[in-house]
Amino acid sequence: MVDFIFYRTKYKGDTIPSADFPSLIKRAGDQLARYKRIYIVTAPEADSEGMAVCAMADALYGFDLIANGEGGAVRSASIGSVSASYSGAGNDAVDVTPVGQARELFRCACLYLDIYRGVH
Structure with a gap:
């Protein structure tokens, strides 16, 4: 399994807090x-599986x-007294339906792994 050190140093992740990792x-x-x-899943490089898992973990963290109402596209922000609101619907919204999440996780895995259905 990938550890937090791999996430920070090799994957260069900085989104996920260590407590949630x-x-x-x-x-x-x-x-x-x-x-x-x-x-059929093949890893073209030694670290490909770890990189794919980190990318999927980043996506899961975003979902x-x-x-929890803390993410999404920023709709408005204020600097004085720090305020932000995020859009939950509209054209710029992230698809958080189960199908949308599955599609994004597969996309993240495919960034680092070769994934085939059937014979290649």
């Missing part, structure tokens, strides 16, 4: 294991933020 990386790893069960 273990659960997110487990969820991302479980998703990669699912892909391996149903697809969690949106679900």
Whole structure:
């Protein structure tokens, strides 16, 4: 399993807080294991699987933020007394439906892994 040091140093991630990392990386790893069960997954480089899991963990963190009302596209912001509001709907909204999340996780995995259905 990928650790927080790999996330920070090799993947160069800076989004996920260390306290949230273990659960997110487990969820991302479980998703990669699912892909391996149903697809042909090859890693072109030694760190490809770790990089893919980190990318999926970043996406999961973003989905969690949106679900908690803390993320999404910024609709307005103020500097004095710090205020921000995020859009939850509209053309600029992130698709957080189960299908949208699955599509994004697959896209993240495909950034680093070759994933095929059937024979390649």
